[in-house]
Structure formats: structure tokens, C-alpha cells
Amino acid sequence: KAGVTQTPRYLIKTRGQQVTLSCSPISGHRSVSWYQQTPGQGLQFLFEYFSETQRNKGNFPGRFSGRQFSNSRSEMNVSTLELGDSALYLCASSLVGTGSSYNSPLHFGNGTRLTVT
């Protein structure tokens, strides 16, 4: 079974631009979560989608948004990019429900490395 697939792997953008990242979950997984990973802040939760509905949201500004499609694929959008948005953006999927549990653990993709110049 294929794992979580994130595209693109690398992105270089300029301040003020916007960017869209894509995530394809493991087949059959209905929950998709997004995390931002930086050396200083570690893994920070952005939001989670389940059955096309946002179920949980982290403490990020409204410039960060996402959506989930009927096939469970998800996209994340960041508008008006800032230098501080440079990070590894990780998508993770789980089988059922929301969040993560012993019977429905999170499985991560290899991330999209975003660099804002």
C-alpha cells in the first residue's frame, strides 16, 4: 500500500506570494492533518480535515488555510508568504475519526520543504 504522498518536495517562493501544497493520504484513510516543522518550534499542528470538514485547527494566522476533497486528498494554501513561513510542511493521514489514537495512528509523508526568500 502506498504511503502518504506530498507534492512538491521542494518549493522556493518570494515574500508576498502564495503557495499551494498537495497531499494524498494512504488509501482508505479519511483524516488528514497538516503540521509545520521548524528547527526552533518543532512540530506545530496546523489543522485537520475529516470527510471534507475541518475538525481541528492550530494557532496559525488566517493566511494558512486548507481543504479536503471527496477522495480525501488535501491541499494547504499559504497566502502573502513571510520569511518566517520557511519550514518543512508535513501531511499525515489516519484511518478513521479525528486526531490520532492507538487504533488509528498518524502516518506522515516526507513533507514539502518551503523556502521563502
Added chain:
Amino acid sequence: QQQVKQSPQSLIVQKGGISIINCAYENTAFDYFPWYQQFPGKGPALLIAIRPDVSEKKEGRFTISFNKSAKQFSLHIMDSQPGDSATYFCAASKPDYKLSFGAGTTVTVRA
């Protein structure tokens, strides 16, 4: 605020030695405690997980010890190998809630 506190930030161990990483949490409603392993250029991969009704879980050379009363849990890597060199994250969650991660520990195993 950080809901899971992890220490140390980094550690170096000789091949064959034991690596120990500690985590503490505050929210007593947490009922799921996984550990993730991350290699450079890769996403975190689930290594081992425990529920609070169990005090210890072992999978190969990796063991989680859980102390519910102290709200602490730890990862022990026995017989550490160079291939274990990675960053390890502890995490905690409860139903319908995000998975909250510790800050991570970079483990270096010297041959």
C-alpha cells in the same frame, strides 16, 4: 503552551549502549502516547506507542516505560546501533484532539 516536554535535546551514545529519552505531560485526559523516529529528509515514522493502562511496552530493542502517577513516559533504545541515529519525538493525544509533539531529541550513535 507546550503540552509535552521532552528531554534531552540531544544525546550521544556509543554503539551497544542504551539511549534514554524522557517526556512529561500535563493533560491527564491524554490516552495515547506514541514515539516517532525521523531521519533527515524524511517524515516522522511511528516507532512504538503505549496506552496509559500499560506500564511498559517492548518492541525489539525499543521500550516505552510509562508512569501514570508522575505523568511521565520514556523511550529506551537498547543495544544502540549507528542506524538508530535519528531524531525522536514523543507525542500525546486524546480522542478528537490533535497529536501534540515534544520538541525532539537528536540521537547520535558512535561506532
